[in-house]
Structure formats: C-alpha cells, structure tokens
Amino acid sequence: MMKKIVLFSFLILASVSCAESSKKAKECCNTKTSKQKDIPAEIPGTSVYQLGGEWTDQHGHQLGLESLAGKPVVMSMIFTHCEYACPMMINDLKLIENQFSQSEREHFRFVMLSFDHLRDTAQRLHDYAQTQGLGDNWILLNGSADQVKELSVVLNISFEMMENGSFSHANRKLVLDKSGTIVFAQDGLQTKSEPVVRAVRDLLE
Numbered sequence: 289m290m291k292k293i294v295l296f297s298f299l300i301l302a303s304v305s306c307a308e309s310s311k312k313a314k315e316c317c318n319t320k321t322s323k324q325k326d327i328p329a330e331i332p333g334t335s336v337y338q339l340g341g342e343w344t345d346q347h348g349h350q351l352g353l354e355s356l357a358g359k360p361v362v363m364s365m366i367f368t369h370c371e372y373a374c375p376m377m378i379n380d381l382k383l384i385e386n387q388f389s390q391s392e393r394e395h396f397r398f399v400m401l402s403f404d405h406l407r408d409t410a411q412r413l414h415d416y417a418q419t420q421g422l423g424d425n426w427i428l429l430n431g432s433a434d435q436v437k438e439l440s441v442v443l444n445i446s447f448e449m450m451e452n453g454s455f456s457h458a459n460r461k462l463v464l465d466k467s468g469t470i471v472f473a474q475d476g477l478q479t480k481s482e483p484v485v486r487a488v489r490d491l492l493e
Contacts, residue, residue, distance in 0.1 A: 334469045336353065337353040337467070344431070356399060359395060359396050360397075360492065365402070367408060367454075373459055376477045378422075381461065384488075385398065387481060395492055396488055396492065397425050398426045399428075400426065400429070403457055443460065461475075461484055471491070
C-alpha cells in the first residue's frame with residue numbers, strides 16, 4: 289500500500305504543479321496507469337479517483353470516488369465531532385458557495401470526507417449536513433480507516449487520531465477538475481475565498 293500511496297502522491301503533486309504553470313505543461317502530466325481496474329478509461333492517472341474503493345454518503349448510498357467524475361469538485365476532509373476547525377472550514381466553503389448563483393452551483397459539487405471512520409456513520413453525516421444547512425450539491429463521505437489514510441496522503445492532508453477519539457489535522461481546500469485531477473489547493477482557515485472561486489470558475493467556463 290505504501291508504494292501505491294507514494295506513487296499517487298507524486299502524480300497528484302506533479303499535476304498541481306503542471307496546472308498552475310500552463311495548460312501545455314498540464315498535458316505532460318496526463319499519463320495513465322494500468323494498475324487500477326474498474327476505473328473509467330477517461331479518468332487519467334493523475335486523478336484522485338484512481339484510488340477507487342467504496343465509500344458511504346450521508347444518505348447511506350455506497351459509491352466509488354470515480355462516480356464523482358463529470359463535474360468539478362471542491363474537496364476537503366473534516367469530522368463531525370470537531371468543535372473548532374471543521375465548523376470554520378465549512379463556513380469558509382459556504383462563503384465560497386455564496387459567490388455562485390443557484391444555477392451555477394448545479395455544475396460543481398462540494399465533497400467532504402471524514403477522518404472519523406468509526407463515529408461518522410451515514411446517519412451522523414446526514415444530521416450534520418442538516419445542522420450545517422448544506423444543500424444537495426454537498427456530498428459527505430465515510431470510508432474505512434485504510435481508505436481515509438490513503439486519501440489523506442494523496443490530498444496532502446495530515447491527521448492524527450488522539451487518545452480521546454478526536455483528531456488533530458491539517459486544513460486544506462482542494463479544487464478538482466471533472467476527471468478528479470487536483471488543479472488548486474489552499475491551506476488554512478478563514479482564508480480568502482476569491483482564489484478558490486476563480487479556480488472553480490475557470491473549470492466552469
């Protein structure tokens with residue numbers, strides 16, 4: 289698994305570097321891998337969705353990450369028992385969402401993946417979405433401990449489970465294109481929303 293994680297981390301970091309330099313440079317990174325099975329051919333090797341695996345959303349539906357392909361995604365990692373950083377992250381993302389019209393929001397999604405594979409059940413995620421006032425264009429996902437760890441490395445979002453069951457974690461917002469390749473990343477909380485909004489708009493044009 290470690291070799292796989294290192295490989296994907298290299299590919300994802302390379303794709304971000306290419307995306308920010310130029311479109312021509314981005315094309316050089318679109319190399320496909322034959323390691324993954326059951327992944328649509330149109331999803332490039334640089335895509336986060338190459339990780340595959342079954343996740344559970346807030347409605348109790350099982351889905352693979354590859355099913356997110358087709359629309360740009362604003363992605364981050366949180367856990368619902370978090371009392372400080374995660375609510376701030378959600379607020380940051382809602383400020384970003386508010387920069388788009390209702391019709392524009394139909395063309396991209398917010399995807400939150402939980403660090404807490406034990407407590408963030410589908411029902412818990414559903415209740416959290418309701419409490420936070422998250423709309424239909426928000427997808428909250430829970431996966432196994434291995435899936436969470438693997439994805440966190442690929443997204444470069446470090447975390448550590450504490451003795452009390454809470455999590456110490458980094459705070460990162462990522463913009464993925466419709467194939468799941470990271471094109472923009474922003475670290476921190478209470479950050480300016482404009483760079484993320486601009487990255488999403490570039491994908492909607």
